[in-house]
Amino acid sequence: MKNTYKSVLTSRLSRRRMLAYGAATALSTPFISRAWAAPVEINMLAWYGHGEPDVVAEFEAANNVKFKPKYYAGGDNMLGLIAQSPAGTYDVILSDGEFVQQLNAAGYIEELNAADYPFDDMLYEDFQNFPGHWKDDKLFSMMVRFGHLGVSYNKNAISAEEAMSYACFWKDEVKGKVGHFDWHLPSLGMMSLYDGNGAGLWDLSDSQWNKVQDTTLSLRPQVGGYFDYGGTFNSLKNGEMLAMCGIGDWITGVLEKDGAPVGSVVPKEGGIQWTESYCIGKGSEKADIVKKFIQYMLSPEGQVKSAQMAAYPGFAITKSGRAKLNEVDRKEAERTGQVDGMANDPISLVKDGRIHYRNIPVQQTLEDWNDFWSEYKNA
Numbered sequence: 001m002k003n004t005y006k007s008v009l010t011s012r013l014s015r016r017r018m019l020a021y022g023a024a025t026a027l028s029t030p031f032i033s034r035a036w037a038a039p040v041e042i043n044m045l046a047w048y049g050h051g052e053p054d055v056v057a058e059f060e061a062a063n064n065v066k067f068k069p070k071y072y073a074g075g076d077n078m079l080g081l082i083a084q085s086p087a088g089t090y091d092v093i094l095s096d097g098e099f100v101q102q103l104n105a106a107g108y109i110e111e112l113n114a115a116d117y118p119f120d121d122m123l124y125e126d127f128q129n130f131p132g133h134w135k136d137d138k139l140f141s142m143m144v145r146f147g148h149l150g151v152s153y154n155k156n157a158i159s160a161e162e163a164m165s166y167a168c169f170w171k172d173e174v175k176g177k178v179g180h181f182d183w184h185l186p187s188l189g190m191m192s193l194y195d196g197n198g199a200g201l202w203d204l205s206d207s208q209w210n211k212v213q214d215t216t217l218s219l220r221p222q223v224g225g226y227f228d229y230g231g232t233f234n235s236l237k238n239g240e241m242l243a244m245c246g247i248g249d250w251i252t253g254v255l256e257k258d259g260a261p262v263g264s265v266v267p268k269e270g271g272i273q274w275t276e277s278y279c280i281g282k283g284s285e286k287a288d289i290v291k292k293f294i295q296y297m298l299s300p301e302g303q304v305k306s307a308q309m310a311a312y313p314g315f316a317i318t319k320s321g322r323a324k325l326n327e328v329d330r331k332e333a334e335r336t337g338q339v340d341g342m343a344n345d346p347i348s349l350v351k352d353g354r355i356h357y358r359n360i361p362v363q364q365t366l367e368d369w370n371d372f373w374s375e376y377k378n379a
Helices: 002-036 053-063 075-083 097-105 166-170 184-194 206-222 229-237 249-257 287-297 300-307 319-328 330-335 346-351 366-378
Strands: 040-047 065-072 092-096 142-149 151-154 178-181 223-227 243-245 262-265 271-280 355-357
Touching: 040 075, 040 287, 053 065, 053 287, 053 300, 065 075, 075 092, 075 097, 092 097, 092 287, 097 271, 142 184, 142 249, 142 287, 142 300, 142 346, 151 166, 151 249, 166 184, 166 206, 166 243, 178 184, 178 229, 184 206, 184 243, 184 271, 184 366, 206 223, 206 366, 223 229, 229 243, 229 249, 249 262, 249 330, 271 287, 287 300, 300 319, 319 330, 346 355
Parallel strands: 040 065, 040 092, 178 223, 178 243, 271 355
Antiparallel strands: 092 271, 142 271, 151 243, 151 262
């Protein structure tokens, strides 16, 4: 009897140990598998910085994915890269807001489900129905960050008062030391604002377009070079250029935080908003994880990473993201005006009509503007 009881007890204990072992193994298996499974590659097309560790490392670790970024500068270059690639090449595409409609018209991006994204958390109602992001009440791109372009200058060469007008680019003291970010839209847009075209800066008649060209050509003797991202950054950092047309805090902010005597302001003639949005590439087999990534970038934590991006800073577009930035990095929030009540609050500047959304030409073509830009550089 004792032997039988002992046998049954031993059997039960053994079974319990087996069950416990099995449960522990079952719980640990996913983590073992995730540790050893090769991460899923996500092909990204974006401006430099969006696929770098300071932005995506946490998402990669949490989801066992690895971003494989292809970087471009300028919407024209982005369109060219996609046109040369088979459908499905890019899983996630970061687009300048004004180019989304062209991506959609060409069939390069997938429709998004608006219910998946926090529109009620947007800082400004315009961002909920941003121009070009919707077609026939269908969503095709999700805005994730923005910034402002204006006068970017060396504070030792141009005073704060002088910087409040694009006229400072013609100042004698900076002759030969005015640079351009080498993309026609932002620089020609600024020349259009300087000419007084205001909200109609992209919708130019023939006479207005001719005047913009004349104004731009008159700046040519002041110009010391045309630069890509790295060249723009370095020429301002080393003082080779004392003013830069076509950029804003997205360049000078990085330098300013490192102690360089540079800054950017929205002048009296107005400034231009750059807007960055994520799209899911047509034919991507990873749409679900890309959707999750876009949601992450719109979370408070993702918005802080976006605002602090090492490559170039941007503004938070959600209420919760802005609140989180104020909580964890008050200094950066104050530097960029992302605090309620500050005079340079980016949302207030938009509401007051001092900021105009960047767009593509209305009465001319992109080729018209690009052709003139080439002529201007060679003048």
